[in-house]
Amino acid sequence: MKGITKEKQEKITKKAELLDMWESLNKLEEFSGVKNNLWFYHPEYFIEHLNRINIAAGKICTVPIREDFIPKTLTSKRPGTKLTPSFLTIHSTANSKSTAQNERDWLVNPGNDRKASWHIAVDEKEAIVAIPLDEVAYHAGCAEGNAQSFSIEICESGNRTKVLQNAIEVTVYYLREYNWGTTKLRTHNLWTGKDCPQILLNSEQRKNQTETWEWFVAEVGKKL
Ligand SMILES: [Zn+2]
Numbered sequence: 001m002k003g004i005t006k007e008k009q010e011k012i013t014k015k016a017e018l019l020d021m022w023e024s025l026n027k028l029e030e031f032s033g034v035k036n037n038l039w040f041y042h043p044e045y046f047i048e049h050l051n052r053i054n055i056a057a058g059k060i061c062t063v064p065i066r067e068d069f070i071p072k073t074l075t076s077k078r079p080g081t082k083l084t085p086s087f088l089t090i091h092s093t094a095n096s097k098s099t100a101q102n103e104r105d106w107l108v109n110p111g112n113d114r115k116a117s118w119h120i121a122v123d124e125k126e127a128i129v130a131i132p133l134d135e136v137a138y139h140a141g142c143a144e145g146n147a148q149s150f151s152i153e154i155c156e157s158g159n160r161t162k163v164l165q166n167a168i169e170v171t172v173y174y175l176r177e178y179n180w181g182t183t184k185l186r187t188h189n190l191w192t193g194k195d196c197p198q199i200l201l202n203s204e205q206r207k208n209q210t211e212t213w214e215w216f217v218a219e220v221g222k223k224l
Contacts, residue, residue: 022046061173063166065127070107070117077107077117081136087149087186088174089140090167090216091118092197096156100128103153119150120170124158127170145191150174156199164199164211171216172223182221187213 022043070078093103100121106112107130117137120129131137139151152174154167175184188196195201200213 018046019043061169063122063127063169063173064125065120065129065170065173067129068104069132070104070130074108076113076115077138078131079136079138081147083134083136083147083150085133085148085150085178087184088171088178088180089145089149089151089186089188089191090154090171090197090200091139091151091188092154092199093121093156094196094198098155099123099157100126100153100155102157103155104128104130118153120174121153121155122163122167122170123155124162124166127166133174140188141192141194145186145188149186149191154197154199160199160211164216168216168219168223171220175220175224181224182217185217185220 072078072080095103098106100123103118103121107117115138117131118139119131119133119137120127133150136146137151138146139153140146140149152167152171155163157163171185175181178184187201188194189201195203197213199206200211200216202209202212
């Protein structure tokens with residue numbers, strides 16, 4: 001290998017390994033959903049993605065995650081303020097009919113003049129990122145929560161088991177990206193006392209449910 005430094009050689013080997021990995025993942029049925037992600041289409045994106053999040057094959061988020069940012073001009077939802085998050089706040093939509101796409105559409109609906117938004121919405125099918133994670137969104141109901149955390153909205157529509165599985169996967173994915181443990185998770189309730197994420201909080205009506213906040217955190221923890 002004359003003329004090629006050891007470092008360069010290592011890089012080439014790694015790239016060949018990653019390409020092999022990409023090819024074998026492409027053949028797996030369970031990764032069919034992932035192929036909607038831009039990074040899965042091209043080996044170059046895939047390698048960049050894997051390098052960035054530094055995770056091994058088989059631990060990749062199987063929920064398709066789409067970035068579909070709302071316009072920067074929509075400052076009532078996307079103020080453009082720089083965010084360096086310390087926490088991930090979990091919400092649920094309190095709407096039994098809306099999908100992630102419906103929630104995304106609502107953000108840009110001219111009839112929606114509320115100063116309220118979110119970063120990521122997840123439903124039984126996919127996750128949509130509406131605001132970059134390094135920008136503030138108005139989700140926590142208080143300045144402190146908005147300035148310290150990014151957010152996931154869990155949709156209350158569709159198959160509840162599937163939605164929660166997807167929410168767990170997506171939560172794990174982002175905790176990994178930030179190299180965080182479950183201690184970085186917050187409920188919306190913790191910031192302001194609001195009954196949110198209502199599908200996980202143990203209110204009087206749901207006191208017998210097994211899918212509690214503690215359950216959610218434990219499931220995320222198992223997959224981290
Ligand atoms: Zn909330």
